[in-house]
Every structure is written in C-alpha cells, then in structure tokens.
Amino acid sequence: MAQIRIENVRKDFGAFNAVKSSTFTIEDGEFFMLLGPSGCGKTTTLRMMAGLELPTSGEIYIDGEEVGMKPASQRDIAFVFQMFALYPHMNVGKNISYPLRSQGMPKAAVKKKVDEIAEILGITDILNKPVGGLSGGDRQRVALGRAIVRDPKAFFMDEPLGALDAEFREHMSEELRALHDRMNATTVYVTHDQLEAMQMGDKIVVMNHGVVEQFGVPQDIYDWPATKFVAQFIGSPSMNFLDFHGMIGKGGNEVRLNDVALSVPTSIDGANGVMSFGVRPEHVRLDDSAAYRGRVKATEYLGTTQIVTLETANGDIKARVASSDKVSVGDQTGLTFDPRTITLFDADTGAALLSQANEGVLIHG
Amino acid sequence: MSFSVTEPTKGTKWFAGILVIGYACITLVPLLWIVATGFKSPADSIAYPPVVVFEPTLEGYVNLFTDRTRATPDMIEAAGPAETWYDQIARERGTVISGPSRYGERFLNSVIIGFGSTFLCMVLGTMAAYAFSRFKVPLKDDLLFFILSTRMMPPIAVAIPIFLMFRNLGLNDTHLGMILLYTAVNLSLSVWLLKGFIDEIPIEYEEAALIDGYTRFQAFYKVVLPQAATGIASTAIFCLIFAWNEYAFAVLLTSGTAQTAPPFIPTIIGTSGKDWPAVAAGATIFLVPVMVFTILLRKHLLRGITFGAVRK
Numbered sequence: 001m002a003q004i005r006i007e008n009v010r011k012d013f014g015a016f017n018a019v020k021s022s023t024f025t026i027e028d029g030e031f032f033m034l035l036g037p038s039g040c041g042k043t044t045t046l047r048m049m050a051g052l053e054l055p056t057s058g059e060i061y062i063d064g065e066e067v068g069m070k071p072a073s074q075r076d077i078a079f080v081f082q083m084f085a086l087y088p089h090m091n092v093g094k095n096i097s098y099p100l101r102s103q104g105m106p107k108a109a110v111k112k113k114v115d116e117i118a119e120i121l122g123i124t125d126i127l128n129k130p131v132g133g134l135s136g137g138d139r140q141r142v143a144l145g146r147a148i149v150r151d152p153k154a155f156f157m158d159e160p161l162g163a164l165d166a167e168f169r170e171h172m173s174e175e176l177r178a179l180h181d182r183m184n185a186t187t188v189y190v191t192h193d194q195l196e197a198m199q200m201g202d203k204i205v206v207m208n209h210g211v212v213e214q215f216g217v218p219q220d221i222y223d224w225p226a227t228k229f230v231a232q233f234i235g236s237p238s239m240n241f242l243d244f245h246g247m248i249g250k251g252g253n254e255v256r257l258n259d260v261a262l263s264v265p266t267s268i269d270g271a272n273g274v275m276s277f278g279v280r281p282e283h284v285r286l287d288d289s290a291a292y293r294g295r296v297k298a299t300e301y302l303g304t305t306q307i308v309t310l311e312t313a314n315g316d317i318k319a320r321v322a323s324s325d326k327v328s329v330g331d332q333t334g335l336t337f338d339p340r341t342i343t344l345f346d347a348d349t350g351a352a353l354l355s356q357a358n359e360g361v362l363i364h365g
Numbered sequence: 366m367s368f369s370v371t372e373p374t375k376g377t378k379w380f381a382g383i384l385v386i387g388y389a390c391i392t393l394v395p396l397l398w399i400v401a402t403g404f405k406s407p408a409d410s411i412a413y414p415p416v417v418v419f420e421p422t423l424e425g426y427v428n429l430f431t432d433r434t435r436a437t438p439d440m441i442e443a444a445g446p447a448e449t450w451y452d453q454i455a456r457e458r459g460t461v462i463s464g465p466s467r468y469g470e471r472f473l474n475s476v477i478i479g480f481g482s483t484f485l486c487m488v489l490g491t492m493a494a495y496a497f498s499r500f501k502v503p504l505k506d507d508l509l510f511f512i513l514s515t516r517m518m519p520p521i522a523v524a525i526p527i528f529l530m531f532r533n534l535g536l537n538d539t540h541l542g543m544i545l546l547y548t549a550v551n552l553s554l555s556v557w558l559l560k561g562f563i564d565e566i567p568i569e570y571e572e573a574a575l576i577d578g579y580t581r582f583q584a585f586y587k588v589v590l591p592q593a594a595t596g597i598a599s600t601a602i603f604c605l606i607f608a609w610n611e612y613a614f615a616v617l618l619t620s621g622t623a624q625t626a627p628p629f630i631p632t633i634i635g636t637s638g639k640d641w642p643a644v645a646a647g648a649t650i651f652l653v654p655v656m657v658f659t660i661l662l663r664k665h666l667l668r669g670i671t672f673g674a675v676r677k
Contacts, residue, residue: 050576073578
C-alpha cells in the first residue's frame with residue numbers, strides 16, 4: 001500500500017493541453033476520487049499515474065519513488081477499466097490468475113489465491129465459465145478480482161461503474177466501498193458523477209479543463225467550493241448565484257443586493273466590483289416578511305422536499321423547501337439566506353472570496 | 366452491439382436455402398467435372414456428347430506421376446508380367462514406365478513457396494499492422510497509402526524489371542526468390558486487412574496486460590494475436606490462395622529447381638498428346654492443400670469468441 005504524490009504534472013497531446021500543472025497527494029489507504037466533466041483531464045491524470053501515458057513534465061511518486069517514466073508493468077499497480085477489458089479468449093479463472101502467471105507464481109499457489117479471491121467476490125461458481133456470457137455485474141467482479149489478486153500498491157479505477165445499469169451501480173458502489181474498507185488499499189477512482197464521488201470518496205479532486213479546481217474531503221468541497229465551477233458541478237440542484245455590483249470592506253460582513261442588506265461570513269480581504277452571491281438551495285428560506293423579494297416561477301415536487309424556482313432582481317434562484325409549504329406559481333414572496341453558509345465569488349475569475357468561514361478549507365486546498 | 370430480433374420466416378429460410386444451394390451448384394460443377402475427368406479414360410475425357418457415367422480408371426493419375434516410353438507388344442511380352450498395378454495400367458496402353466515424373470517435386474515446391482510466403486507475410490503483416498494501429502508512426506497515412514499503392518497495378522506489369530533484378534541477385538529459379546516475391550505482392554493486402562482487424566481490438570486489453578506485468582511484446586502475442594485470430598486466419602487464406610495459384614511469375618522466373626505446380630501442369634499436354642485426365646488429376650491434387658488449410662482455419666473464422674467481453 002502506498003502514498004501517491006503528483007507534482008506539477010502536465011500533459012500535452014500535440015498542441016492540446018490535457019492536464020495543466022496538477023499537484024496533489026493521495027494518502028495511504030485513501031479512497032480518492034478524481035471528479036470532473038468529460039474531457040477535464042481526469043482520466044489522463046489517472047493514466048499517467050498508471051504508466052499508460054507519460055507526463056510531458058512533472059513528477060509522480062508512488063511510495064516515495066519517482067515513477068513518472070517507468071512502464072506500467074513495473075509500477076505494481078492494478079487498473080480496472082470502464083470496459084472491464086477482460087481477456088475474451090480466457091475463462092473467468094484464467095482472467096483472474098493472469099497477473100499472477102506473469103510473475104511466474106507456482107500453479108498450486110495461483111489456484112489457492114484465485115479461489116480465495118473468488119470467495120471474497122462471490123464468483124466461485126463461475127470460475128470455469130467463458131467471460132463472454134457474463135452479466136455486467138459479474139464482469140465487473142471478475143475485473144475487480146483480476147485487480148485485487150496481486151496485492152498491488154494501489155488500485156486505479158476508470159469509471160468502473162460507468163458501463164452498469166443505474167440500478168446495479170448503487171449496489172456495486174457499496175460493494176466496492178466495502179471491498180476497499182476490507183483491503184484498506186489506496187484507491188484512485190475516476191468519475192464524472194458527483195453523487196458517486198461524494199458517496200464513496202474519502203477525498204475528492206475536482207478537475208476542469210485540465211486544472212485542479214479543488215482538492216479536499218467531500219463535505220468541505222460541498223460547503224466551501226473554491227470556484228464557481230465546483231459550486232455548480234457539485235450538488236443537485238447546484239449552488240445559486242445572484243450576480244450583483246457592489247463592495248464589501250475588509251472585515252465586512254454585509255453586502256447590498258438590490259438595495260437589501262444581506263449578511264455574509266466576515267470577509268478577509270474585501271472586494272469591490274461584480275460579484276456572485278452563492279447560496280445552496282437548502283439554505284434559502286421563503287419568508288413573506290423578508291425584504292429581499294422574488295416571484296415563484298416553477299415548483300418541482302420531490303417527495304419530502306420541493307424545489308422552488310424564483311425570479312429575483314439578480315437572476316433566478318432555486319430553493320429547497322419542505323413539501324408541506326404551500327407555494328404556487330406567480331406568488332410574490334420574501335427570501336432569507338442562512339448567512340453562515342454564503343460564499344461570495346469574484347464574477348470575473350470565478351474564484352471564491354476568502355471569508356472567515358471558508359479560509360480554513362481554501363488555504364489548505 | 367445490435368441484434369436482429371426478428372426470426373426469419375419459413376419462406377425466407379427456404380428462399381435463402383435454395384439460393385445458397387443454387388450458388389454452390391454453379392461454383393462446384395466445374396470442380397466436380399475436373400475431379401471426374403481425372404478418373405476418365407482419355408477417350409471418355411474428350412467424348413462428345415460428354416459422358417457423365419463412365420468406368421473410372423486411375424490412368425490419369427498414373428500418367429501424372431510417371432514418365433513412360435512407347436513399347437511394341439513384343440517388347441512388353443519380353444519384359445515379363447507387370448509387377449505393379451500401375452505398371453499394368455501403362456502396359457495396357459502400350460507403354461512402359463521409365464521413371465517417376467516431376468509432378469511430385471513441383472508440388473512440393475508449391476507447398477514450400479506457398480506456405481513459406483504466407484508464413485512470412487503473416488509475421489511481417491501482423492507486426493506492421495500492429496505498429497500502424499497502435500503507435501504514432503510519422504507520416505502514417507502516407508506510408509499506408511504507399512503500401513496500398515503497390516497493389517494499384519497488376520504485379521505482372523513489373524515482371525521484366527523483377528526478372529532482371531532476380532537475375533542480377535541470383536534469385537532466379539530459387540525458392541527464396543519466389544517466397545520473397547509472393548510475400549512482397551501479398552504484404553500490402555495483409556497489412557491493410559490485419560490493421561482493420563487489430564483496430565477493432567480495444568486497446569484496453571493490452572493496457573490491462575501491461576499493468577498486469579507483461580511487456581509490450583508479450584501483450585502483443587499473448588493478448589492481441591489470439592484476438593486477431595479471425596483476421597489472421599482469413600488473411601492467411603487470401604495470401605496462400607494468391608501464392609498457390611500464381612502462374613505468370615512462376616512461368617517467367619522458374620524453370621527447374623523451384624518450379625511450382627501451376628506452370629508444370631500445362632507441360633503435361635504435348636509430351637504425349639493431349640492427356641486431359643492427367644491434367645485434371647494434377648489439378649485435383651493441387652486443390653487439396655488449399656482446401657485442407659481453409660477447413661483447418663475455418664473455426665477461427667467464427668467471430669463468436671470475442672463477443673461480449675467488452676461492453677460497447
């Protein structure tokens with residue numbers, strides 16, 4: 001098991017820059033998520049760690065050893081592909097034992113190990129079957145078996161649940177997490193699904209356009225996004241942004257939107273110009289007596305809660321409120337925002353402005 | 366992946382069946398005629414109207430494999446009774462066998478040159494196709510076009526330059542020369558066909574093998590080759606058929622040691638009249654290796670094995 005460190009890693013494909021100078025550390029035993037939309041460079045980053053791509057510049061350390069230019073076969077890692085990539089000309093048992101046979105392990109030991117893994121994954125009964133006829137879930141298990149059979153330093157998984165049906169993904173993600181907890185192996189997991197990342201990950205790196213936007217534990221990333229992109233990408237519905245032109249002084253804790261004073265966490269540096277007032281839907285309350293006004297445009301019923309879309313002077317906003325609240329389209333209502341949860345963003349750069357509430361998270365990230 | 370969910374109707378099945386059988390008849394009748402002619406007597410072979418029912422004889426085969434001299438009845442009498450069945454057949458025609466013919470040697474040459482060039486073509490073809498499919502080769506598209514362009518004229522168009530080249534290099538009438546020539550002609554086809562097959566194999570298989578601790582070359586022959594079996598089998602059949610049937614270059618470049626069967630068979634005509642049964646016998650035997658080779662590789666032509674191991 002190992003710590004993995006990425007330092008200033010960059011990857012160019014011809015003129016296209018896929019990954020821009022990324023730096024982060026994956027601790028030993030962590031379940032680490034690389035999250036981002038497609039084309040953001042997360043898979044390329046993973047493939048560089050695995051040795052399937054060579055970085056254009058920068059260093060990759062596995063267990064303290066610089067491996068950036070080493071071939072994949074010498075890095076002692078396992079990789080689970082989105083398409084599983086089971087060898088079609090071998091049966092289940094042969095697929096699982098393939099990495100062991102490459103090391104020249106004696107036959108009896110191979111069989112013992114394969115039986116043990118099959119037991120863990122619950123696939124003992126299909127060991128002699130060809131891989132062609134297996135269900136998606138069983139293929140996934142065989143691919144996992146091939147990965148864990150060797151006790152590698154780390155597991156790399158590239159959207160391993162991407163090819164499964166929605167129903168089955170839920171189940172498999174629990175199985176994966178349980179397997180990780182049992183083996184306690186460093187796992188790096190690529191996904192574009194923010195729910196999956198929040199659900200399973202110990203830590204998340206959010207990437208966009210080849211840049212690491214934020215790095216941290218799921219709760220911190222959800223509560224204190226470092227950029228508007230992260231705020232939008234994580235959470236469903238995503239964070240609301242009310243754009244306004246105004247100022248906030250050093251140590252100030254109030255901004256004026258449409259002539260209404262709204263409390264925010266104490267600002268560290270202050271700002272002046274166009275900003276975005278970021279608030280999560282669950283921190284918006286409908287209150288008839290409040291000064292900040294909005295008109296209900298639409299409601300979405302979600303069982304215990306409902307999502308209300310309102311039109312305000314600073315743009316549309318979504319609020320998550322209890323289903324029991326009576327709201328109808330066209331209503332005029334007041335809005336209050338939980339002041340402890342607000343993040344202000346610079347509207348130009350998209351970066352979060354430091355406040356006393358988020359500084360702890362953002363300075364480390 | 367998509368599958369047809371409609372089962373063909375009975376009528377469709379019948380229609381398809383009749384079509385296939387009809388096509389098989391059209392292609393097989395000439396072949397059957399050749400096989401039958403091989404077992405006819407010379408008189409039956411040129412009879413008009415053609416005879417379909419006849420008394421089979423091995424005379425054609427005996428004539429194919431032997432050289433004979435004409436003998437008077439007295440001489441045959443003097444030689445004593447025939448020692449073997451083929452002696453007997455020859456004597457009935459007023460000849461005695463003077464020795465084996467060269468058909469055996471020529472046939473062996475065909476085997477060496479045909480299979481040799483096919484093997485070489487497959488080794489070079491799979492490796493070149495793999496490189497073109499997987500690696501960033503500078504000027505890849507131009508190189509591929511260049512390789513293809515070698516087939517844009519009939520090979521025989523360059524027969525004279527090749528003849529002169531072979532003469533200077535001492536490759537005239539050698540097995541090596543013919544193997545190299547057929548390999549050169551077939552290689553462009555094999556690279557292009559195989560590249561198509563290898564392109565279809567998801568690269569993840571090799572990446573999985575690389576991560577599982579195999580070198581690039583091990584990944585190539587342990588993972589890629591078994592999966593390209595279909596492509597390799599069908600390409601090998603194409604290459605073999607070309608090399609096996611090639612006539613023009615064989616006539617031009619071989620005369621003795623390395624002569625293959627195709628230029629030899631026509632020479633049967635003329636040495637002792639138009640011996641059609643012997644020609645037909647030679648053609649029949651000549652068909653067998655390609656047939657056996659194709660039947661042996663047939664199971665690899667089924668695509669089934671790679672089905673479903675990767676979800677698309």
